[in-house]
Amino acid sequence: MSLADAPRREPLLFPRPAAEGGEEAHFKPLAWGLVARLFRYSYPAKRKLVLLTALTLIRSAQVPALVWLAARVITGPIAHGDFDGVARGTLEFALLAVLTEGMFHFRQRFALELGETAVNGIRSDIFRSLLAQPMSFYNRVKAGRILSALTGDLEAVRTGIQDVGFMTAVQLGQMLFSAAVMAVCDWRLFLVIALVAPVLWRVNTHFRMKFSRLTRESQGSFGHVTAALTESVNGIRVTQGFARQKVNAGLFRRLLSDHARFNVQLARTAGILTPLLELNGQFFVAVLLLVGGWRLLNSSLTVESLILFLLMANQFFSPIAVIGMLYSQALMAMAGAERIFWLMDFKPEWTDTPQSAALPNPTALPRTGCRVEFRGVSFGYDPSKLVLRGVSFVAEADQTIALVGHTGSGKSSIINLVAKFYLPTHGEVLIDGHEIRSVTSASLHANLGIVLQQNVLFSGTVADNIRFGRPEATDAEVRAAVEGLDSLDLIESLPLGFETKVGENGAGLSLGQRQLVCFARAFLPNPRLVVLDEATSAIDALTDMRLQKALSLLLRGRTSFVVAHRLSTIRQADLILVLEKGRIAEQGGHRELLARRGRYAALYRQFLQIEAPDPSRPGSTTAEKRGSTPAQA
DSSP states (O other): OOTTTSSOOOOSSOOOOGGGGGOGGGTTTOHHHHHHHHHHOOOOHHHHHHHHHHHHHHHHHHHHHHHHHHHHIIIIIIIIIIIIHHHHHHHHHHHHHHHHHHHHHHHHHHHHHHHHHHHHHHHHHHHHHHHHHHHHHHHSSSSSHHHIIIIIIIIHHIIIIIIIIIHHHHHHHHHHHHHHHHHHHHHHHHHHHHHHHHHHHHHHHHHHHHHHHHHHHHHHHHHHHHHHHHHHHHHHHHHHHHOOOHHHHHHHHHOOOOOHHHHHHHHHHHHHHHHHHEEEEEEEHHHHHHHHHHHHHSSOOOOHHHHHHHHHHOOOOOOHHHHHHHHHHHHHHHHHHHHHHHHHHOSSOSSSSSSTSSSHHOOOOOSSSSOEEEEEEEEETTBBBEEEEEEEEETTTOOEEEEESSSSSHHHHEEEEEHHSSOOOOOEEEEEEEGGGGBOOOHHTTTTTEEEEOOOOOEEEEHHHHGGGTTTTOOHHHHHHHHTTTTTTHHHHTTTGGGGGEOOOGEEEEEEEHHHHHHHHHHTTTTEEEEEESSTTSSSSHHHHHHHHHHHHTTTSEEEEEEEOSSSHHHHHEEEEEEEEEEEEEOOOOHHHHTTTTHHHHHHHHHHHTTTTOOTSTTTTTTHHHOOOOOOO
């Protein structure tokens, strides 16, 4: 079975809230496999992890030791009026307190450094996983969901690593050491404490699953909020252009309302659990007072032992409320870790490594002529809804292929397959005789120059964006790439020329200037295969004329695929593919297709009408007068 025929699964990045049909039953509140995997990311700081573990164990004994020492001073030297003993005991207490807090400083510092080490490793692996995903992944997963995982979920995981685990160990150790002292002091009275365990276990069990569900719903709803916020920021121009502010604000308020509702329910549950746990502790202290007082009156227990026992009982019960709060944080960390590892472990629909023994190891594409052949290719972004059906053609090396047809006919889909952004659902795409699955993506893209209608620039200078695909290019080579496009004056007219700063998504440059930068970026690496998807749609007519002349020279010696919307481009193409409903309706040269008087001839007549001179303005075209580009082809 080929990769294209392999069954595809529908991903769900985040488990949906209960209101949307989430599957909470499959969620394990504290999955120890996840805990172990999280802590594996702290192994680069293994020495600090060992020291932190040792400090945690010591810390769990130090606090009960301070209480025991204070109780010994009260019941000993103070009770017997021994001033020297009080002074010695106070000095011992002070020294132990200083040592305790000094070690606490290092424990806290090591925990923060350990959390940072783990989070950096996780973030790096997530980013590496995202870079390996094909385009289909990003078509189906919202950017806001990904950002939510890399921000809120990762911070919850950080808290879980650096705080929850070690603080819980300290609190549990404090309870164990206090219990040991109480058991040695008076084992009969300690039996009263032992009755607490089943009660606390029952209370914890009752609230545990409710905490788990609400925590998961809260973080899942936060993912929806982040996704909506990201879409609104990216589309703010459209939102304001259509006066959608009130509508979008209302939709966003609904998401916030759902998120707030889950948070309030979570806070209410925590507000019940924490006081209940504290009440249990206070109740058993009262029982200790009653039983201890009765035994003291019967002379079976000394005052010193009762005081020590009550102080240690307080040390035994006080961690319970802290552990309750830590448990809530642990659930948030586990819910975040579940989503993060889903994102990290999501298996791409295809990779450059073979997924079956029947497929050969992908090899690097040699830097040769780039002959492209489609053999019975069918393709659909959703395999059940094909947008290309049985497409077959050959683009010889150094040929220019023009793709024409109405919107939705499949032009961009052919380009996506040529660039290996997607794999064909059926059939084969061959590059220089190599089936595209057997060619490494890196070697193909090293031979590829691509300019799309939707230009994308990154923060930095104009020069940085031009050398994006070839970082080692010199300033002279960057300048030469722009000169080759006959557009040097347009870049030099910028405030700082090539050193002009480019904001996010090309802010600071006009649409035409951004497109010129994208052209220079595509041609700087000297590609053998060029893809132009309506690449001059954002450029004015005069600049387009200059660019077309330059392209006629630059495309020589290269195999190029051009989604055409200018007559000049179509006429100069070596092969024209006329697409209709995902099929090739006609193919051939310009004169040949005109002579057939078929679909291409009809489209050509429409082009002539669109680009005909406007009689109301000499030298202009109808398209220019309307302020629009010709009809999409």
